[in-house]
Amino acid sequence: MKVLVSGATGFIGQQVVPFLQGLGRCRILASARDEAKLQELGADYVVYDLNQEPHDCYERLGRPEVLIHLAWEGLPHYQESFHLDRNLVNHYRFLQSMIAQGLPSLTVTGTCYEYGLHNGCLPEETAPNPTTCYGLAKDVLRRRLEALQQQHPFRLRWLRLFFLYGPGQPERTLMAKVDQALDTGQETFDMSGGEQLRDYLSVTEVAALIAKVALQPRYDGIFNICSGQPISVRRLVEEHIAARGGRLRLNLGVFPYPAHEPLAFWGDPSRLRLAVAAFEEEQHHAAHP
Numbered sequence: 001m002k003v004l005v006s007g008a009t010g011f012i013g014q015q016v017v018p019f020l021q022g023l024g025r026c027r028i029l030a031s032a033r034d035e036a037k038l039q040e041l042g043a044d045y046v047v048y049d050l051n052q053e054p055h056d057c058y059e060r061l062g063r064p065e066v067l068i069h070l071a072w073e074g075l076p077h078y079q080e081s082f083h084l085d086r087n088l089v090n091h092y093r094f095l096q097s098m099i100a101q102g103l104p105s106l107t108v109t110g111t112c113y114e115y116g117l118h119n120g121c122l123p124e125e126t127a128p129n130p131t132t133c134y135g136l137a138k139d140v141l142r143r144r145l146e147a148l149q150q151q152h153p154f155r156l157r158w159l160r161l162f163f164l165y166g167p168g169q170p171e172r173t174l175m176a177k178v179d180q181a182l183d184t185g186q187e188t189f190d191m192s193g194g195e196q197l198r199d200y201l202s203v204t205e206v207a208a209l210i211a212k213v214a215l216q217p218r219y220d221g222i223f224n225i226c227s228g229q230p231i232s233v234r235r236l237v238e239e240h241i242a243a244r245g246g247r248l249r250l251n252l253g254v255f256p257y258p259a260h261e262p263l264a265f266w267g268d269p270s271r272l273r274l275a276v277a278a279f280e281e282e283q284h285h286a287a288h289p
């Protein structure tokens with residue numbers, strides 16, 4: 001199976017590509033704009049800027065059977081209007097062209113920010129109500145792709161990712177800052193109150209889940225990519241410090257809770273489990289025909 005991974009050099013893409021390579025049954029093509037980073041992946045690649053005119057994009061990108069679309073520009077800056085003015089417009093134009101030119105199966109990474117300020121356990125049917133330009137752009141992109149399915153019968157898997165940590169995490173993220181504090185021998189660490197409940201997975205787990213949902217043959221639609229296990233941010237940080245055998249006194253309450261996030265929310269992974277089971281079943285049949 002020919003699989004194209006857009007945004008392959010990013011935090012998540014760098015883990016998706018090796019997972020796909022490990023399966024041993026995919027021809028993988030990675031794409032992004034920075035050729036030096038693409039070379040480091042050790043996969044076939046095409047340098048491609050999706051802001052350019054997409055008239056022959058499907059051909060140039062190797063006529064894949066599956067596109068795992070991870071690319072997105074300008075993260076985080078969640079409230080900046082470029083998510084709507086530029087990203088939404090250009091990503092839809094690119095994806096629409098790929099589909100019109102023959103792409104049969106598309107998997108796109110959305111975000112839990114599409115849900116907005118709902119608290120509690122969130123199944124995929126929860127009405128989206130984004131409060132950030134980023135969440136709104138992703139939600140509108142999904143709706144436009146669903147409308148496009150009326151014209152072109154392609155398979156669409158829309159993945160709402162929750163929170164991630166792990167190798168390659170951007171320096172701005174909480175867990176990267178905890179690691180920096182431990183690495184530099186700081187004694188204290190300033191953070192929020194830490195009582196907010198979140199749904200975290202390691203980036204390696206998320207990458208495997210993205211690939212499994214994209215490649216399984218049975219289920220389309222929206223999937224939460226989540227653990228289903230809420231954890232307080234304070235406990236997450238404390239467990240990480242303990243796992244590293246470090247010592248760091250937490251200065252809780254220095255920073256306010258983010259206004260664009262509810263205090264306690266996590267994903268319902270029921271649909272995700274069905275898709276993963278369908279993937280495992282197919283893997284088993286491929287190994288034992």
Ligand SMILES: NC(=O)c1ccc[n+]([C@@H]2O[C@H](COP(=O)([O-])OP(=O)(O)OC[C@H]3O[C@@H](n4cnc5c(N)ncnc54)[C@H](OP(=O)(O)O)[C@@H]3O)[C@@H](O)[C@H]2O)c1
Nearest residue numbers: 007008009010011012032033034049050070071072109161
């Ligand atoms: N990280 C998270 O915690 C998280 C949570 C929820 C959802 N997501 C979603 O998951 C996806 C991947 O996130 P990430 O954290 O891996 O992002 P990232 O580290 O910022 O990587 C973005 C990727 O997109 C590529 N890209 C950006 N603009 C491009 C363009 N114009 N043309 C072609 N490629 C372009 C980048 O490479 P170049 O700059 O070289 O082109 C890079 O490979 C995104 O859609 C994001 O919204 C992430």
